[in-house]
Amino acid sequence: MKIDKKEKAVVVIGSGPGGAQVAYQLTKQGIPVVLLEAGRRIMKEEYVNEEWPAFSQMAWLDKRTMSGNARIVQDFNGLPTWLVKAVGGTATHWAGATPRFLDYEWKTKSTYGSVDGATLMDWPIDGKEMKPYYVKAEDAIGSTHRGGRPPLPANNNYKVFAEGAKRNGYKFYATGPYGTNAAPYDGRPASIQDGFNFQGDKNGSKWNPNVSEIPKALATGKLELRTNSQAVQITTDSSGKADGVLYMDTKTKALHRQEAKVICVAGNSIETPRLFLMSASSRFPNGLANSSDQVGRNYMRHLTGSVYATFDKPVNFFRGETMAGFLADEVKHNPKRGFVGGYYLETLALGPSFLGAFLDPGKWGKKFADMMDGYQNMAGMWIVGEDMPQANNRITLGSAKDAFGLPAPNVHFDDHPNDTAMRNHAYEKGEAIYKAVGATQTYRVTPYPHTHNLGSMRMSAKAKDGVVDKWGRCHDVKNLFVSDGSVMTTGAACNPTLTITALAIRQGEYLADQLKKGNV
Amino acid sequence: MKITRRELLISAGSLLAYSQLGSLANAEVNIAAQPGDQEMIASMCKALYPHDRFPMSIYMDVAAGAIKKGNADTGAKISFRAGLDGLKINKFDKMNFKKQTKYLKSIANTPFFGLVRGHTVVALYDHKEVHKIFGYQGASFDKGGYKDGEYNDLSWLPEPRIEEHPDLTAFLDDSSPKKYASLKIKKTF
Numbered sequence: 001m002k003i004d005k006k007e008k009a010v011v012v013i014g015s016g017p018g019g020a021q022v023a024y025q026l027t028k029q030g031i032p033v034v035l036l037e038a039g040r041r042i043m044k045e046e047y048v049n050e051e052w053p054a055f056s057q058m059a060w061l062d063k064r065t066m067s068g069n070a071r072i073v074q075d076f077n078g079l080p081t082w083l084v085k086a087v088g089g090t091a092t093h094w095a096g097a098t099p100r101f102l103d104y105e106w107k108t109k110s111t112y113g114s115v116d117g118a119t120l121m122d123w124p125i126d127g128k129e130m131k132p133y134y135v136k137a138e139d140a141i142g143s144t145h146r147g148g149r150p151p152l153p154a155n156n157n158y159k160v161f162a163e164g165a166k167r168n169g170y171k172f173y174a175t176g177p178y179g180t181n182a183a184p185y186d187g188r189p190a191s192i193q194d195g196f197n198f199q200g201d202k203n204g205s206k207w208n209p210n211v212s213e214i215p216k217a218l219a220t221g222k223l224e225l226r227t228n229s230q231a232v233q234i235t236t237d238s239s240g241k242a243d244g245v246l247y248m249d250t251k252t253k254a255l256h257r258q259e260a261k262v263i264c265v266a267g268n269s270i271e272t273p274r275l276f277l278m279s280a281s282s283r284f285p286n287g288l289a290n291s292s293d294q295v296g297r298n299y300m301r302h303l304t305g306s307v308y309a310t311f312d313k314p315v316n317f318f319r320g321e322t323m324a325g326f327l328a329d330e331v332k333h334n335p336k337r338g339f340v341g342g343y344y345l346e347t348l349a350l351g352p353s354f355l356g357a358f359l360d361p362g363k364w365g366k367k368f369a370d371m372m373d374g375y376q377n378m379a380g381m382w383i384v385g386e387d388m389p390q391a392n393n394r395i396t397l398g399s400a401k402d403a404f405g406l407p408a409p410n411v412h413f414d415d416h417p418n419d420t421a422m423r424n425h426a427y428e429k430g431e432a433i434y435k436a437v438g439a440t441q442t443y444r445v446t447p448y449p450h451t452h453n454l455g456s457m458r459m460s461a462k463a464k465d466g467v468v469d470k471w472g473r474c475h476d477v478k479n480l481f482v483s484d485g486s487v488m489t490t491g492a493a494c495n496p497t498l499t500i501t502a503l504a505i506r507q508g509e510y511l512a513d514q515l516k517k518g519n520v
Numbered sequence: 521m522k523i524t525r526r527e528l529l530i531s532a533g534s535l536l537a538y539s540q541l542g543s544l545a546n547a548e549v550n551i552a553a554q555p556g557d558q559e560m561i562a563s564m565c566k567a568l569y570p571h572d573r574f575p576m577s578i579y580m581d582v583a584a585g586a587i588k589k590g591n592a593d594t595g596a597k598i599s600f601r602a603g604l605d606g607l608k609i610n611k612f613d614k615m616n617f618k619k620q621t622k623y624l625k626s627i628a629n630t631p632f633f634g635l636v637r638g639h640t641v642v643a644l645y646d647h648k649e650v651h652k653i654f655g656y657q658g659a660s661f662d663k664g665g666y667k668d669g670e671y672n673d674l675s676w677l678p679e680p681r682i683e684e685h686p687d688l689t690a691f692l693d694d695s696s697p698k699k700y701a702s703l704k705i706k707k708t709f
Binding site for chain 1 (some may be wrong): 683
């Protein structure tokens with residue numbers, strides 16, 4: 001449907017897992033929505049099954065800068081994260097792992113206690129409240145191993161991973177839960193083991209909003225999807241309520257304005273706070289909805305890293321699903337290990353093109369070449385664990401300008417000692433898994449730009465402690481919501497997309513109800 | 521690569537770089553246009569990422585790309601010219617591998633090195649012939665994906681369980697904040 005720019009509309013900014021889900025929940029209930037997406041719509045037929053061309057096709061490459069002591073600041077200074085500028089957002093690129101938060105991961109301050117340098121805080125919601133939304137989210141995504149949906153078969157990379165795990169006494173390994181169909185589901189086909197989930201998945205077996213919530217929302221007749229429309233400022237009226245969105249046509253650079261009665265922002269943990277900071281005004285001098293000074297702070301990216309290993313026999317780990325291998329044994333909080341929180345290990349395969357760039361950034365010489373030479377005999381896994389929120393790990397407006405003359409975001413990230421301790425523990429365990437099945441060489445791979453991108457607009461019970469309340473509604477601006485992973489108070493160990501989806505379903509249902517009651 | 525661009529920016533800030541900038545730009549000099557230049561760069565690419573299995577033609581392709589980047593702008597030109605001169609003067613291509621490595625370490629902080637290394641690590645491992653040599657088959661979508669017996673053809677380990685362990689749900693559900701709060705952290709950071 002076409003919605004007039006002068007009409008006070010419900011405006012959703014960003015069409016990733018958070019924004020597209022909220023837009024779908026609202027339109028499903030008959031509420032018209034304008035959905036602004038900075039990128040274009042890339043249909044699955046256009047996806048390219050080559051690593052660098054696909055990267056160029058969809059990655060968010062607008063100017064960003066980095067500071068801080070994390071190694072990635074040196075290795076990939078202009079590319080803090082690997083996000084997507086297209087309809088469907090970064091879910092276009094996500095692999096597909098869908099674990100849930102554990103109950104205590106909603107209450108880390110109460111559970112872990114005080115950790116020096118960390119700004120742990122309890123979420124204002126808990127596992128019991130979220131449980132039904134997790135079920136809905138798993139059904140929306142079609143998670144394997146859940147809701148009666150079958151598991152994916154084992155590929156070669158999983159065979160090495162699972163047997164190594166078993167020989168280390170681990171029990172909780174499986175090929176999921178994973179957001180790619182093992183059997184046809186929700187109008188999408190079963191996986192044909194063609195890999196390339198990071199490049200969009202041409203087969204459409206992988207869930208992402210571009211093949212699910214977007215077409216469903218369009219089918220309601222209540223959605224206007226405006227692509228190439230990048231929000232640059234949220235305006236407020238004399239009462240301090242949000243009343244419009246200035247957005248830029250990224251092709252013509254023309255500036256437009258959409259009048260709004262409710263705005264939901266889902267631009268991810270970098271662009272969402274950037275937009276709020278760019279929306280500073282005389283009424284909101286430190287940025288919109290920022291009386292707490294928490295906009296942009298406590299940015300998290302998960303504890304990550306990878307372990308690769310070579311064997312004396314072929315693995316061909318690139319064949320089949322990208323990340324359909326999962327180990328949960330190390331996820332539980334156990335301070336005896338020397339850190340708080342926990343982590344998952346997940347299978348991961350890269351092609352030679354990306355492996356060369358990420359195996360050991362900046363390294364060269366015979367040892368590096370020898371490792372690459374073992375490509376056919378290689379297996380790989382990714383580490384994902386809870387990282388500590390820190391007040392100074394934050395998004396600010398830097399002095400650099402992007403191609404549109406807007407202040408580029410600066411991402412500051414220091415590793416917390418807890419992150420480092422956990423990463424080292426995970427490296428050891430990952431290497432032990434591969435050594436148990438005969439690895440001839442193992443390689444610890446430093447974090448590279450990835451999709452996990454949390455916090456920076458944290459959810460809090462009290463207005464002074466965070467930006468949004470338990471519904472994702474800004475404490476300071478009552479008709480302004482945040483609908484993406486930036487609301488995460490703390491990040492837990494699990495891959496975030498399922499939780500973002502669950503929170504967005506919950507928020508969408510709440511907002512629809514409030515709109516119908518005239519409370520917004 | 522970002523690293524290369526950053527290093528080039530550093531080079532553009534140096535006094536020497538600026539002093540040479542004008543004359544080179546006016547002369548419209550193209551760098552590495554002499555016979556043997558591409559071979560020289562290729563020998564550097566090979567010393568950086570030595571693979572006996574790769575024919576020299578692959579390194580020559582990579583070198584061509586590096587030279588193109590070396591001619592991309594004035595800043596790149598001046599640093600690339602200086603770096604290439606160094607290789608020539610020291611007869612880098614005639615050195616043994618050990619000496620080549622030592623030489624490369626001695627220039628590792630130069631923008632020239634950053635450009636060639638940054639380009640090589642991407643272009644080399646993205647080269648279609650390298651993929652073939654590595655046994656990387658890449659895209660399979662047009663062939664209907666990897667088949668049963670292909671994506672799972674590893675036979676030197678037993679077939680693993682793919683379902684979740686029956687105890688997993690209980691393991692994950694046993695996560696009450698109260699219980700886990702009683703595990704006190706010993707180490708504070």
